Amino acid sequence: MAVIAPPILDMSTIFKALGDPTRLQIFELLCKCEYPLTLADNGDVRVVCGPTVGEVCCSVTGAEKINSKISFHLKELRLAGLILVERQGKNMVCNVNRQAVEMLQTYFGSRLQPPIEPCC
Amino acid sequence: MAVIAPPILDMSTIFKALGDPTRLQIFELLCKCEYPLTLADNGDVRVVCGPTVGEVCCSVTGAEKINSKISFHLKELRLAGLILVERQGKNMVCNVNRQAVEMLQTYFGSRLQPPIEPCC
DNA sequence: TCTATATTTCAACAATTCACGAAATGTTGT
DNA sequence: ACAACATTTCGTGAATTGTTGAAATATAGA
Numbered sequence: 001m002a003v004i005a006p007p008i009l010d011m012s013t014i015f016k017a018l019g020d021p022t023r024l025q026i027f028e029l030l031c032k033c034e035y036p037l038t039l040a041d042n043g044d045v046r047v048v049c050g051p052t053v054g055e056v057c058c059s060v061t062g063a064e065k066i067n068s069k070i071s072f073h074l075k076e077l078r079l080a081g082l083i084l085v086e087r088q089g090k091n092m093v094c095n096v097n098r099q100a101v102e103m104l105q106t107y108f109g110s111r112l113q114p115p116i117e118p119c120c
Numbered sequence: 121m122a123v124i125a126p127p128i129l130d131m132s133t134i135f136k137a138l139g140d141p142t143r144l145q146i147f148e149l150l151c152k153c154e155y156p157l158t159l160a161d162n163g164d165v166r167v168v169c170g171p172t173v174g175e176v177c178c179s180v181t182g183a184e185k186i187n188s189k190i191s192f193h194l195k196e197l198r199l200a201g202l203i204l205v206e207r208q209g210k211n212m213v214c215n216v217n218r219q220a221v222e223m224l225q226t227y228f229g230s231r232l233q234p235p236i237e238p239c240c
Numbered sequence: 241t242c243t244a245t246a247t248t249t250c251a252a253c254a255a256t257t258c259a260c261g262a263a264a265t266g267t268t269g270t
Numbered sequence: 271a272c273a274a275c276a277t278t279t280c281g282t283g284a285a286t287t288g289t290t291g292a293a294a295t296a297t298a299g300a
Contacts, residue, residue: 211247251293260282
């Protein structure tokens with residue numbers, strides 16, 4: 001089955017997701033991760049690697065035990081379309097959604113263009 | 121001069137500021153505005169134009185009367201470093217802080233670079 | 241100094257978000 | 271089917287954020 005990046009519904013939802021320090025920390029952690037992609041039988045690109053929720057949890061909180069707090073924040077990031085989470089056996093693995101990051105770069109880039117006409 | 125991304129706490133403050141629909145609307149409005157800069161006597165670049173708080177208010181809410189709500193959101197944007205507000209006679213005029221926008225573009229651009237080593 | 245205009249601050253309330261722990265769900269191996 | 275493991279969901283309370291209208295502050299001009 002294809003891994004489809006969720007549609008980027010609302011920019012403010014995305015920014016709100018990044019507006020929490022814990023979530024931003026998770027986001028940056030995932031950005032630093034390598035992103036080996038594999039071609040599935042049907043030709044779809046599948047994200048097969050990335051830290052598990054437990055590993056993210058450990059990296060962010062330092063604790064061994066999985067935190068419902070991290071699960072909550074991962075969900076927010078996922079609903080905002082910033083990360084992809086998929087099951088891999090017993091674990092859920094997380095990856096940043098590079099398309100979303102690209103879109104964000106473009107977003108700010110296009111806001112730097114000088115306007116055609118003054119608005120004021 | 122290099123644009124250096126501030127630490128996570130500052131960044132999350134910026135994203136939190138953009139994470140409210142009203143504030144994002146104001147931000148985008150100001151991005152669309154022309155930004156004539158003037159050189160002050162001492163050589164400093166001064167922002168001298170931009171819509172007044174009342175004009176922003178009118179544009180966002182449609183109402184004639186100035187809203188304390190907009191004032192509140194402008195303050196949040198200003199504290200996050202996203203906009204510049206300065207007095208011009210009886211009015212306060214608003215401009216987007218283009219340096220901040222540049223920094224944000226750089227931020228997401230640098231997060232798109234493939235990592236040197238896998239983290240997982 | 242008085243008045244009108246522009247904007248911010250304040251206080252009260254409503255709404256949303258966050259954290260915590262317990263219970264529920266889904267997966268693997270026996 | 272059962273046990274162990276990984277993760278999510280749920281309920282509750284605390285903390286934060288957003289809205290509203292009234293009062294306060296600042297500036298310009300008469």
